[in-house]
Amino acid sequence: MSSLVDDAARRLRSNSAAMCAIFVVFGIIALALFGPWINPNGAETLDWLHVASKPALQNAHWFGTDRLGRDLFARTLEGTRVSLAVGLVASAVSLAVGITYGAVSGYLGGRTDHLMMRLIEILSGLPLIFFVIFLTVVFGRNEYLLFLSIGAVGWLTMARIVRGQTLSIRQKEFIEAAVASGAGTARIIVKHVIPNVVGPIVVYATLTIPQIIMLESFLSFLGLGIQEPSASLGTLIAEGAGEMEAAPWMLLVPGGFLAALLLALNIFGDGLRDALDVKEG
């Protein structure tokens, strides 16, 4: 297995677009993590001398400030950190649950498959907003709950995709050969089925991260997710959109970060798919 990863890494390194994208993604992650050391302004410090000021180098607000005089660069980095955390954690949750559930359901087939898929249909019938409000009321509002509720909804589609792929993989002769050589069900699912569905999973996961970032900003906008004084890219964009005519930078700065992040993630996912496809090596 590790050798498969080695080969994929080698192919990925020769793909310059994907390498640029990785560079951008890691650059943004590094900025989000280490921003406070670069930027003299705190995300929650109010600068009454520069309220809603334009981006400028001389007053130390490189990307301007918002209505309350908070440094927009610091706010955007804070927002990026939150959005990335939500996107990655919720995607990881939905990946882990979705892959396991989908592969087991698709491979076992028959009645088990039937029951597992009906359960998914019931769950996807629940309105997301209702579900989140319910969780918020019961457990109070915090970020982890947001991760959990988005992850809990995100895995449904992933499970369906993995199940569909597994159904076609299960028909392949190499699965029959693996059964004939005495491999147990768990071993076959883990070693012979799941690696074969990695391609579509990776592509879908790279689309999931931006989707989840969007969903998070939507929930935050409704007052169910990230709350002031904390920020996410979504809330910043929502705020900036209100000031679009008077102060376009309030929209453009967080919007630019989000666009760059999503574009880079998409190109990276594309490159990863090519790298993991053994036949194109």
Add this chain to the structure above:
Amino acid sequence: MQALLSIDDLSVSFERPNRNISAVRQVSLAVTARECIGIVGESGSGKTQVFMAAMGLLAANAKADGSVRFESEEILRAAPKELNRIRGSKLTMVFQDPMTSLTPHLKIGTQLAEVLVCHTGASWSEARLAARRMLERVRVPEAQRRLNQYPHELSGGLRQRVMIGMSLMCEPMLVIADEPTTALDVTVQAQIIGLLRAMREETHMALVLISHDLAVVAGLADRILVMYAGRIVESAAAAELLQNARHPYTAELLKCVPSLSGPLLERLPTLSGQPPRPGESLAGCAFAPRCPRAAERCRVERPLLEVAGAARGAGDPQNAGDPHRVACHFPLPP
């Protein structure tokens, strides 16, 4: 001699929404240690399903009746867990299409080693060493390099060698080769048959060779069974069957094998008509509609597989334990 694999009265049918389709009807056969039997029959004759049942690989809607015993242990209704102790180690299978029977994302070495790790609990490093020795044994050139290649980097012939190697990893007692040469071109076919013959001499394995091609089976098998429409219609020692076919179907099949030494024919003889469709109910002999010797009795009464009367080789001690059997009311004269 104690049979290694004995199949008694095995029937396999597939459940369909409106009717059941019989693929195998009351087949009985036995494979003893170290022997090679050939199973011949056209597509749909049930020859593969007999052994799929033995390996526990039947489709979900299949229903199997009868008994399959391996070393006196009933395996037809065994739980997958119990079956997994046997299949892959003592009882292995080589599949028809080497292009699709190897897992595409796993390196050759990993796939070979996995069998050993799975069954004997060997460490991966030991198993990889064994995998390399196995590749050398099945005549794969540059074994060391091949270990780190993916299946798609190998030719069809090499992949089939890998499949054969994989089936031999745990020193099996019985290998079932299901049309091992069908997906390969003719020159490679001959090499693979040669390899199977060499492996039989080197190891102590018994071999079941399933094929629709009499010529493939003839060169390797000690005994040949001919199947038609889910039943065995003739069984005999290989040489006896080839020289002395008693069942009209076998005789017709033999006529269809082109010969390099015989006179040049303008047209290769073919068998006219179609085998019965799956699910068709058969009162008499399934071959009767295509049989040149069919009489009224054939359409009404099903012939049983019985020792052929007045067989020339009947008294021959070579054939003593394994008489020539045929299921025909009017067998061809010896």
